Amino acid sequence: MNSLIIKSVETTEDRKAFLSFPWTVYKDDPYWVPPIFSERMHFTDPEKNPFFQHSEVQFYMALRGERIAGTIAVFTNHLHNEYQSENVAFFGFFEVLEDYEAAELLFKTAEAWAKERGHTALRGPAQWSTNDECGLLVDGFDDNPRILMTYNPSYYVDYIEKSGYKYARDLWAYKLGVKKFMEITGERLDKLTTRILARKNITIHNLDMKKYDDEVNKLKLLYNNAWSMNWGFIPMTDLEFDQLADELHSIIDPDLVFIAEKDGKPVGFSLTLPDLNKPLRLAYPKPNTPEWWTMGKLVWQWKIRRKVSWIRVFALGVIPEYRNLGIDALFYFKTAQAALKKGIKMAEMSWILDNNDLMNKPIIAMGGEVYKTYRYYEKDL
Numbered sequence: 001m002n003s004l005i006i007k008s009v010e011t012t013e014d015r016k017a018f019l020s021f022p023w024t025v026y027k028d029d030p031y032w033v034p035p036i037f038s039e040r041m042h043f044t045d046p047e048k049n050p051f052f053q054h055s056e057v058q059f060y061m062a063l064r065g066e067r068i069a070g071t072i073a074v075f076t077n078h079l080h081n082e083y084q085s086e087n088v089a090f091f092g093f094f095e096v097l098e099d100y101e102a103a104e105l106l107f108k109t110a111e112a113w114a115k116e117r118g119h120t121a122l123r124g125p126a127q128w129s130t131n132d133e134c135g136l137l138v139d140g141f142d143d144n145p146r147i148l149m150t151y152n153p154s155y156y157v158d159y160i161e162k163s164g165y166k167y168a169r170d171l172w173a174y175k176l177g178v179k180k181f182m183e184i185t186g187e188r189l190d191k192l193t194t195r196i197l198a199r200k201n202i203t204i205h206n207l208d209m210k211k212y213d214d215e216v217n218k219l220k221l222l223y224n225n226a227w228s229m230n231w232g233f234i235p236m237t238d239l240e241f242d243q244l245a246d247e248l249h250s251i252i253d254p255d256l257v258f259i260a261e262k263d264g265k266p267v268g269f270s271l272t273l274p275d276l277n278k279p280l281r282l283a284y285p286k287p288n289t290p291e292w293w294t295m296g297k298l299v300w301q302w303k304i305r306r307k308v309s310w311i312r313v314f315a316l317g318v319i320p321e322y323r324n325l326g327i328d329a330l331f332y333f334k335t336a337q338a339a340l341k342k343g344i345k346m347a348e349m350s351w352i353l354d355n356n357d358l359m360n361k362p363i364i365a366m367g368g369e370v371y372k373t374y375r376y377y378e379k380d381l
Contacts, residue, residue: 002065004102006109009059015044018059018093020287021068025095025153031144032151033277036294037287039247043127044073044093050239051128054079056117059093060109062102070096070103074110076117077129080234088378089114092127092134095152096159103159115381123168123378125150130232131240135171135351135374136160143372146312146348147251147275149173150374165377169231172360173350174368178311178339181332181347185366189333193326197260202267202322204330207257215259216245218266226268226317231353232376251276255338256311260318260327268318270331272339275310275348282307311339313349316359323358332366 009018019040026032044059046052057075061068073093081087091110096103107122114122126134133150138157145151197204207215224235236244253274260268279301285294301307313335318327339347351374352359 004069004105005063006105007061007063009061014061015041015059016287017068018061018071019044021061021071022095023286024068025097029153031142033144033281034285036280036285036291038291050237050243053239054237055128058113060106062096062106064099064102069099070094070106072106072110073127074113074122075128076114076119077234079237080129080232083234084232087119088121088123089117089119090126090128091122091124094125094156094160096156098153098155100159100162104163107160107163107165111379111381119381121378121380122165123376126376129234130230131234131236131244135376138170138373138375140173140372144277144281146173146310146350147273147277148312148314149348149350149372160377163379165379168376168378170354171351171374171376172354172370173348173372173374174352174363175371176347176349176363176366176368178336178344178347181336181367182340185333189326189329193330193333196326197330200262200325202260202262202325202327204258204260204327204334207252207254207259209252209254212245212249216242218259219269222266222269222319223315223317225319229320231355248273253342255342256335258331258334260322260331262322267322268316268327268331270316270328270335271314272311272335272347273314274308274344275312276308278309279307306343309344310346310348311335311344313347316349328359329362 009015019037023034042048055075055077057073059073060071062070071093072091074089074091076089094106096106111122125136126132133148135150136156137150137152141154220238220241227233251273256272258270259266279298282301283294283297285291316328316331349363349368352363
């Protein structure tokens with residue numbers, strides 16, 4: 001075999017090669033869902049993604065001869081360290097062929113970068129934070145990931161653990177049959193929670209797409225408040241929240257998004273997304289394929305052939321002073337009610353921290369089953 005070298009990503013062409021590499025890793029994988037290449041370019045562009053305003057990032061490629069054998073990004077998220085009072089660096093965009101030597105060299109390179117900046121640990125995978133796609137899939141490999149969830153070969157688990165990384169936190173994904181939920185739990189939840197909320201003068205309504213910008217502005221502070229105590233959480237900046245809202249605008253189904261208000265003030269919201277990963281895989285975007293063609297195939301599979309059979313409860317939160325009133329339960333009921341009308345069969349609730357009993361216990365009580373686990377790893381430096 002050719003010897004290995006590490007190449008830092010410095011140019012736009014380097015970054016294109018870096019981001020194209022997954023198509024090599026997953027070329028024969030029946031479950032991987034390829035991303036839209038222009039979105040990945042935007043996501044990793046320091047001039048376009050506001051994440052880079054508070055973070056320092058370096059991308060690396062491991063080359064064996066002239067061919068890429070693996071990739072990794074290592075970064076300091078200053079906002080995370082300030083908010084969580086930590087001194088950690090993160091790694092992400094870890095992809096590698098079945099070549100442990102390349103994986104080991106990538107991790108040693110990332111660790112050296114982190115040590116040079118005085119960090120005490122390296123944690124990941126994340127791209128870029130808990131507000132984005134994160135965690136390594138450690139079980140449930142024989143299934144497509146749901147929308148905006150990660151996927152990786154099973155050998156990544158061995159490579160990461162062999163490199164000295166240990167469990168830091170697990171993120172659970174639950175599955176639940178929509179019809180089963182409604183038959184067993186739905187009606188009882190509806191009657192109980194509706195009475196409680198009426199007494200508290202709390203109302204729930206769908207997202208108004210005609211007032212999308214106003215609705216987004218309402219939810220900014222609510223989001224950062226509702227998730228503020230979660231492990232690994234960092235508040236989203238205004239620009240990051242606006243970017244996410246722009247990205248989701250074209251795929252949001254307002255029938256699946258709910259806002260709870262108390263006297264006109266938002267106190268909770270639930271955002272559920274149609275799982276576009278199945279039609280996206282059928283469209284199979286590639287780096288060198290015209291994206292108008294890919295998007296046309298995606299719309300055909302999604303809108304015409306109706307290849308969406310799952311939803312993903314993407315975010316559901318209630319600010320602390322209004323928890324334990326049943327708002328979350330009513331969110332679940334109304335979401336399932338809307339999903340049934342659309343012919344949706346299955347729901348994923350993800351991801352939920354393994355220590356978040358406030359979320360895990362009710363989901364289990366409703367019939368939810370953990371069917372995939374995503375893991376954050378960490379290594380002391």
